[in-house]
Amino acid sequence: MPDPTPAAVSSLPERRSFGSLAWRRFLRHKLALIGTGTMVLIIIVALLAPLISPHDPNHVDLMEAREGPSKAHPLGSDVVGRDVLSRLIYGSRVSLSVGLVAVSIYVVIGTILGALAGYFGGWVDMVISRLIDAVLSFPVLMLILVIVGTLGPSIFNIMIVLGLLGWPEVARIVRGQTLSVREELYVLSSEAAGAGSRRIIVKDIIPNILSPIIVNATFGVARAILIEAGLSFLGMGVQPPTASWGNMLNDAQSLSILENMPWMWVPPGMIIFIATISINFMGDGLRDALDPKLN
Amino acid sequence: MRTFILKRIIIALPVILLVTMIMYLIINLAPGDPIDMLVGLEGLSPDEVEQTKISLGLHQPIYVRYVKWLGQMVQGNLGYSFLDQQPVIDRLVERLVPTFSLMIFVIVVSFLVAVPIGVISAVRQYSWVDYLATALAFIGISFPNFFSGLVGIYIFSLTLHWLPTGGLQTVGQTFSLGDGLTHLLLPGLVLALREVGVLVRYTRSSMLDVIRQDYVRTARASGLSEWSVVLGHALRNALLPLISMLGLTIPRLFAGVVIIEQIFQWPGMGRLAIEAILSRDYPVLMGLTLCTAVMVLLGNLLADILYGVADPRIRLTGKR
Amino acid sequence: MNQPILSIRELTTVFKTDLGLVRAVDGLDLDVPSSSTLGIVGESGCGKSTVGLSIMKLIPDPPGRIVRGRILFGQQDLTRLSNNRMRRIRGNEISMIFQEPMTSLNPVRRIGSLISEVIRLHQGVSWKEAREKSIQALAQVKIPSPELRVDDYPHEMSGGMRQRAMIALAISCTPRLIIADEPTTALDVTIQAQILSLLKGIQTSLGTSIILITHDLGVIAENTEQVAVMYAGQLVEYAATSRVFEQPLHPYTTGLLLSVPRLGSKAEQKRRLKVIPGAVPNLLTLPPGCRFAQRCEQVKPECRHSEPDLIDRGNGHLVRCWKYA
Numbered sequence: 001m002p003d004p005t006p007a008a009v010s011s012l013p014e015r016r017s018f019g020s021l022a023w024r025r026f027l028r029h030k031l032a033l034i035g036t037g038t039m040v041l042i043i044i045v046a047l048l049a050p051l052i053s054p055h056d057p058n059h060v061d062l063m064e065a066r067e068g069p070s071k072a073h074p075l076g077s078d079v080v081g082r083d084v085l086s087r088l089i090y091g092s093r094v095s096l097s098v099g100l101v102a103v104s105i106y107v108v109i110g111t112i113l114g115a116l117a118g119y120f121g122g123w124v125d126m127v128i129s130r131l132i133d134a135v136l137s138f139p140v141l142m143l144i145l146v147i148v149g150t151l152g153p154s155i156f157n158i159m160i161v162l163g164l165l166g167w168p169e170v171a172r173i174v175r176g177q178t179l180s181v182r183e184e185l186y187v188l189s190s191e192a193a194g195a196g197s198r199r200i201i202v203k204d205i206i207p208n209i210l211s212p213i214i215v216n217a218t219f220g221v222a223r224a225i226l227i228e229a230g231l232s233f234l235g236m237g238v239q240p241p242t243a244s245w246g247n248m249l250n251d252a253q254s255l256s257i258l259e260n261m262p263w264m265w266v267p268p269g270m271i272i273f274i275a276t277i278s279i280n281f282m283g284d285g286l287r288d289a290l291d292p293k294l295n
Numbered sequence: 296m297r298t299f300i301l302k303r304i305i306i307a308l309p310v311i312l313l314v315t316m317i318m319y320l321i322i323n324l325a326p327g328d329p330i331d332m333l334v335g336l337e338g339l340s341p342d343e344v345e346q347t348k349i350s351l352g353l354h355q356p357i358y359v360r361y362v363k364w365l366g367q368m369v370q371g372n373l374g375y376s377f378l379d380q381q382p383v384i385d386r387l388v389e390r391l392v393p394t395f396s397l398m399i400f401v402i403v404v405s406f407l408v409a410v411p412i413g414v415i416s417a418v419r420q421y422s423w424v425d426y427l428a429t430a431l432a433f434i435g436i437s438f439p440n441f442f443s444g445l446v447g448i449y450i451f452s453l454t455l456h457w458l459p460t461g462g463l464q465t466v467g468q469t470f471s472l473g474d475g476l477t478h479l480l481l482p483g484l485v486l487a488l489r490e491v492g493v494l495v496r497y498t499r500s501s502m503l504d505v506i507r508q509d510y511v512r513t514a515r516a517s518g519l520s521e522w523s524v525v526l527g528h529a530l531r532n533a534l535l536p537l538i539s540m541l542g543l544t545i546p547r548l549f550a551g552v553v554i555i556e557q558i559f560q561w562p563g564m565g566r567l568a569i570e571a572i573l574s575r576d577y578p579v580l581m582g583l584t585l586c587t588a589v590m591v592l593l594g595n596l597l598a599d600i601l602y603g604v605a606d607p608r609i610r611l612t613g614k615r
Numbered sequence: 616m617n618q619p620i621l622s623i624r625e626l627t628t629v630f631k632t633d634l635g636l637v638r639a640v641d642g643l644d645l646d647v648p649s650s651s652t653l654g655i656v657g658e659s660g661c662g663k664s665t666v667g668l669s670i671m672k673l674i675p676d677p678p679g680r681i682v683r684g685r686i687l688f689g690q691q692d693l694t695r696l697s698n699n700r701m702r703r704i705r706g707n708e709i710s711m712i713f714q715e716p717m718t719s720l721n722p723v724r725r726i727g728s729l730i731s732e733v734i735r736l737h738q739g740v741s742w743k744e745a746r747e748k749s750i751q752a753l754a755q756v757k758i759p760s761p762e763l764r765v766d767d768y769p770h771e772m773s774g775g776m777r778q779r780a781m782i783a784l785a786i787s788c789t790p791r792l793i794i795a796d797e798p799t800t801a802l803d804v805t806i807q808a809q810i811l812s813l814l815k816g817i818q819t820s821l822g823t824s825i826i827l828i829t830h831d832l833g834v835i836a837e838n839t840e841q842v843a844v845m846y847a848g849q850l851v852e853y854a855a856t857s858r859v860f861e862q863p864l865h866p867y868t869t870g871l872l873l874s875v876p877r878l879g880s881k882a883e884q885k886r887r888l889k890v891i892p893g894a895v896p897n898l899l900t901l902p903p904g905c906r907f908a909q910r911c912e913q914v915k916p917e918c919r920h921s922e923p924d925l926i927d928r929g930n931g932h933l934v935r936c937w938k939y940a
Contacts, residue, residue: 139587269442
């Protein structure tokens with residue numbers, strides 16, 4: 001591959017650490033910064049929900065049902081009189097927790113399995129790789145729908161299912177990275193010094209392959225949020241009365257609500273979009289910052 | 296080539312087995328007796344209910360039932376729907392066409408739109424076209440498809456009255472291509488929105504990769520115009536991974552299809568899945584599982600075959 | 616015969632990097648004699664490849680750009696030519712061949728198609744005629760059974776054959792000048808010799824001028840009539856090849872020659888290889904004065920003060936060193 005930068009530049013002494021260079025690159029990414037800022041805002045809203053929410057999100061009041069935006073209800077009320085804004089605020093907790101928990105689960109599983117496969121090779125690798133291929137061949141959505149449909153829809157079930165089905169992608173990446181890092185000098189010298197496998201994997205290998213894991217995890221959170229919202233929308237995810245951005249959109253399946261009461265479905269839809277695109281921007285910025293060659 | 300396909304199919308069989316087994320297990324783990332969900336049982340005495348149960352073979356242990364199902368499946372019999380006692384196969388087949396027509400529409404439209412945009416985006420990297428395309432791509436992949444479906448209906452059906460709100464065709468009329476297309480347009484475009492986003496990013500990155508290659512520099516050094524270089528040299532190489540993407544798109548679209556068919560009352564396999572789950576119609580669910588598992592595996596196989604055919608390095612030497 | 620086919624004056628090509636502006640080629644003056652081979656030699660990073668790419672105006676922008684200088688080819692200054700005019704020269708009057716034959720040919724196109732495309736572009740002939748000419752070009756580079764090979768894909772050929780094919784592509788429109796950027800570095804030693812003699816043959820039969828860019832002094836010795844030594848983006852010595860090898864003037868050149876292992880008398884074989892101490896300077900933080908001063912054995916105080924100019928020592932032997940001021 002032709003690298004126009006003359007060799008004399010590539011042989012420059014490492015003036016700055018990898019971290020600070022990456023940070024500089026990230027800061028140059030305007031969209032990533034906007035995305036990060038937005039997510040920080042949403043996280044703060046989720047954490048401070050009880051304090052900033054104007055009403056109890058589950059408080060039903062049929063007298064106030066189906067009202068447009070007003071002073072009492074800044075974003076209006078839904079079909080049973082609950083305050084849309086409050087439900088929107090509390091819904092952030094659901095989405096964020098599902099996203100973070102599910103991704104944490106599958107990143108941990110995927111990293112462990114991928115590192116084992118990459119480091120030990122042999123039959124360990126074979127078994128894990130076959131497992132990866134097998135799970136990737138599953139019709140994932142069918143599985144999710146059936147599990148959630150039969151075992152009962154709940155936020156917990158969704159987190160577990162997403163966590164258990166999302167690991168192959170991470171495992172594949174980690175395995176590939178482990179394989180390429182495995183022959184590096186610092187690993188070999190640790191082995192020569194007699195360090196145990198677990199120590200090598202944890203201390204030498206994993207810290208050096210974090211970048212693609214972080215990027216993948218970031219995009220994963222966005223995907224998890226979309227899936228949870230979609231399931232809740234279908235009635236197979238978080239159930240009312242608990243507020244989820246997805247199930248707030250469920251009401252809009254009736255054409256009359258869709259046409260006449262946009263305040264019920266536009267805000268949750270928009271907020272899902274905003275959260276997702278913000279995370280995607282963050283992920284893109286992270287990817288450029290941590291591994292600029294990839295773009 | 297033939298041995299390659301055969302090998303892949305043989306490897307795929309245990310996976311299908313595994314998937315169906317897991318599915319069967321999960322379905323039967325559901326609380327409540329499957330018998331409770333059967334329609335038409337009200338008014339029967341407990342004895343008669345028991346009789347029905349035995350006649351349907353629902354009293355046997357799980358593994359026995361599974362093996363029976365397997366045996367029947369291999370013979371082409373997928374059982375009968377709990378809901379209406381019709382053969383599962385018939386239900387699947389009648390839902391196949393609407394779903395596939397939706398998917399094919401989406402694939403064609405999204406490729407036709409995304410590939411040129413991705414190419415231009417890469418060739419004119421960092422220009423306003425690139426930024427616009429990237430922004431649109433991000434919007435496409437971040438917009439929840441159920442939301443865009445609702446927005447689409449709101450704007451194009453309820454406000455502008457250009458397109459219908461759902462269904463396969465206008466009720467009461469005989470099927471005409473034009474009518475069918477207007478009904479296909481909105482759900483198809485909504486699904487295509489995300490697909491275009493994904494493909495633009497993919498094309499762009501594939502193109503960027505290729506443009507940096509030595510052989511592109513050789514082409515330029517020969518005096519070829521930039522567009523000759525892009526179309527005749529770069530694009531042909533950049534398209535290779537995209538072609539194999541074609542195979543993987545169908546299984547990937549299925550997730551979106553389930554939701555879109557629900558919103559637009561589209562009588563396809565996605566909607567069937569929801570109906571079957573809500574009504575605990577296990578035979579149909581098992582049939583659908585089989586179908587989708589096969590779809591995923593066929594999609595992967597197709598992707599590999601297409602890549603092998605398109606890339607002369609693999610086509611001629613038989614291996615990478 | 617006497618007029619150089621290409622004259623470079625004050626060529627400066629820069630690259631923008633994360634850490635600053637790098638002058639890969641800095642004020643280069645160079646004459647390429649016609650109908651002979653000029654070698655450009657130097658370590659990695661000295662700018663020799665950048666010179667070749669600059670002549671062809673193939674410097675990727677961003678991050679690179681030619682910011683100053685003239686490149687005179689015939690009556691034209693290449694630096695001032697529009698893109699369209701330059702394209703008519705590339706592959707037609709000036710061709711370039713690259714280092715990696717493995718990756719320098721489009722893997723999904725047949726060799727014949729690649730060559731025909733270029734012939735049609737510059738000569739406007741029919742596909743049939745272009746195909747005939749492609750076969751002829753393949754024959755000229757001594758590829759056996761060219762009429763069969765013309766439909767091969769690059770991966771169906773060996774490394775040496777691929778390089779020949781690339782040369783065939785380069786000579787297909789009988790250019791007046793060929794720039795060969797490390798054409799043999801990625802090849803086996805035995806193939807190297809074949810390719811270099813092929814280039815020599817092309818030069819004699821077609822009267823082409825060749826610029827041979829390499830880091831290998833052995834290649835320079837055997838295949839060039841004139842040589843230009845580059846260091847840190849500048850020309851430091853320029854003379855007929857025999858002169859440079861017998862009477863190197865610049866300390867860097869001397870160092871290079873001494874660091875080449877040689878077969879010879881017992882005394883020669885016992886001699887320890889002399890290595891030039893230090894490393895190529897960081898182009899972003901060049902010290903004042905001569906760029907080679909840090910590593911020079913014969914360094915004097917004035918060397919660190921100001922940069923020496925290029926001086927003519929007679930017989931066309933140019934050198935940039937305070938020793939000869």
